[in-house]
Amino acid sequence: MPEHTAQTARRDYSLTGPEAARAAEKGLVSASWYQSPISRKRMKELMQRRDGPALLDTAIWVSALVATAAGGVWFWGSWACVPFFIVYGVLYGTASNPRWHETGHGTAFKTRWMNDVLYQVACFMCIFEPHVWRWSHARHHTDTIVVGRDPEIVEPRPPSPWMMFLSLFNLPLAWKTFSGVARHAVGRMSAQEQDFIPESEWPKVFRAAQIWVGLYAVLIGTALYLHSWLPLMLVGLPSIYGAWLGYIFGLTQHVGLAEDVLDHRSNCRTIYMNRVLRFIYMNMNYHLEHHMYPMVPYHALAQLHEEIRGDCPPPYANLFEAYQEIIPTLWKQRSDPTYFVQRPIRSQAEPAANAPTHAQAAVS
Numbered sequence: 351m352p353e354h355t356a357q358t359a360r361r362d363y364s365l366t367g368p369e370a371a372r373a374a375e376k377g378l379v380s381a382s383w384y385q386s387p388i389s390r391k392r393m394k395e396l397m398q399r400r401d402g403p404a405l406l407d408t409a410i411w412v413s414a415l416v417a418t419a420a421g422g423v424w425f426w427g428s429w430a431c432v433p434f435f436i437v438y439g440v441l442y443g444t445a446s447n448p449r450w451h452e453t454g455h456g457t458a459f460k461t462r463w464m465n466d467v468l469y470q471v472a473c474f475m476c477i478f479e480p481h482v483w484r485w486s487h488a489r490h491h492t493d494t495i496v497v498g499r500d501p502e503i504v505e506p507r508p509p510s511p512w513m514m515f516l517s518l519f520n521l522p523l524a525w526k527t528f529s530g531v532a533r534h535a536v537g538r539m540s541a542q543e544q545d546f547i548p549e550s551e552w553p554k555v556f557r558a559a560q561i562w563v564g565l566y567a568v569l570i571g572t573a574l575y576l577h578s579w580l581p582l583m584l585v586g587l588p589s590i591y592g593a594w595l596g597y598i599f600g601l602t603q604h605v606g607l608a609e610d611v612l613d614h615r616s617n618c619r620t621i622y623m624n625r626v627l628r629f630i631y632m633n634m635n636y637h638l639e640h641h642m643y644p645m646v647p648y649h650a651l652a653q654l655h656e657e658i659r660g661d662c663p664p665p666y667a668n669l670f671e672a673y674q675e676i677i678p679t680l681w682k683q684r685s686d687p688t689y690f691v692q693r694p695i696r697s698q699a700e701p702a703a704n705a706p707t708h709a710q711a712a713v714s
Contacts, residue, residue: 373497384613387658393643396654398650399457401459403647404468414441426580439588443591444599446471449472450472453468457647477524482534482547488546490502504604505680530559534558535562539552569581598669599634599635618638621665634648639651639658
């Protein structure tokens with residue numbers, strides 16, 4: 351894509367500014383999105399919900415959390431605890447994020463209460479207020495990367511290197527979340543939240559915030575009583591020191607791609623990953639497929655990918671290949687916020703021979 355005249359003023363990404371009105375004027379609000387063709391019979395098969403895959407994944411995840419936490423506690427006070435807490439942090443601060451996400455869609459488990467329980471736990475772990483983010487994410491899917499409408503645009507243009515560095519440690523999110531918790535605990539909503547959260551849901555937001563305040567009071571009180579950082583290393587701080595991989599994943603979803611379009615092939619990336627990363631990320635590396643058909647459970651996204659890949663841009667072979675595109679794009683956007691990557695969109699009639707298969711995909 352050719353360079354444009356340099357512009358350094360950041361666009362208005364608020365949900366109450368002029369960009370919100372502009373999005374409506376352009377016909378981008380709650381509009382119809384392109385979907386790659388797939389037979390109704392096959393889609394019905396892919397949309398089948400099951401408890402088994404998520405029960406197994408959750409059991410493995412919880413077992414790994416317990417094992418690494420136990421190692422960290424056992425070796426607490428020596429350098430031997432560090433590798434345990436590094437792994438524990440990723441399992442806590444990163445792996446909780448896609449579990450919040452999938453249970454929030456209600457597709458991880460077939461049984462509703464299982465989705466609801468894991469959703470609440472995962473939200474607490476990745477410091478997402480449960481009722482706020484349920485509605486925020488619904489808007490994200492309705493108006494994906496539509497400026498003035500989508501509350502979940504990760505990196506506004508032009509990007510801020512300093513904010514991106516802080517985001518590796520989840521600090522901007524932590525500040526936003528706990529500011530919101532403090533506000534909601536006393537019964538107040540921001541103007542932006544009022545834009546996407548129905549008023550009937552506000553009492554749930556307030557009640558959840560009050561519960562969070564109580565939980566953190568107990569946690570901090572326990573740490574003070576024991577004169578030890580250990581309780582906070584197990585609950586709370588992993589949301590900070592273990593979030594770095596989640597941010598690396600998150601940047602690949604949409605950053606550097608087109609804004610204000612109605613085709614997920616232009617604003618989402620699919621990236622091949624190895625089994626360990628797919629387990630941590632719950633197959634959200636198939637992000638284009640997830641946005642195009644969000645009611646397909648995470649365990650069926652690889653199958654959906656194979657069904658529609660001929661109608662979609664080539665997937666990235668691994669994280670490294672994706673970042674070879676993302677980093678230069680972010681650099682260019684610092685001086686030219688209008689710059690973005692135009693993904694090649696081929697028709698189903700064209701061959702997909704250049705797209706790597708799962709076997710060919712390099713290990714990230």
